[in-house]
Amino acid sequence: MKHEFVKIIGVDVLDNYYLRVHFDNGTVKEIDLESVLYGELYEPLRDPDFFRQVMVDDEVGTVVWPNGADFDPDLLYTWDEHVKAFASQMRKVEHSCNQ
Template sequence: MWYPVLDEERGMVMNKSQPDLVEVVAEGGCLLLLEFETGELRRLDVSSFLERGGAYERLRDDEYLKLVRIIDGGMALGWPDGQEVYPEALFAMSERVR
């Protein structure tokens, strides 16, 4: 299944430019808390993904948001219906917590 690329993701080169994810916690309200292998915590607001519609609309549902998993060996996030967010977008679109 194909999903649209967000404007924020365009031009982001897929490479090992940031550390791998080691944990993700859905906080609700479209917010995910991300922990990277360096210990850095970042908060990602996935509400911008909702604007694309389609399968990404499901991320609005807190129960579905909680089904998030780390995929591709720590390089990305994914959900059961195939929605994915890749590391460059995760890092660039999130805010540092600590």
């Protein structure tokens, strides 16, 4: 699916690892990140207090946390199409790191 390049201009933290993401084209999406919070970079986001520290990086137009974890805005824009594959890949990374 082809789509325009988008930037994130706002983010609201919802319950249970959900974000409400506001894109510069007017689209707003609620995204469940729980299934991809694995690995050294993303595991800290499982702490609800840390998860709430998300902010928008205006320079690159994406969401970011204090430890440097971020998500590509195009990935978040097309989240429903890619979340299963992305979650599977993140679990594989976590599994290989724990061996």
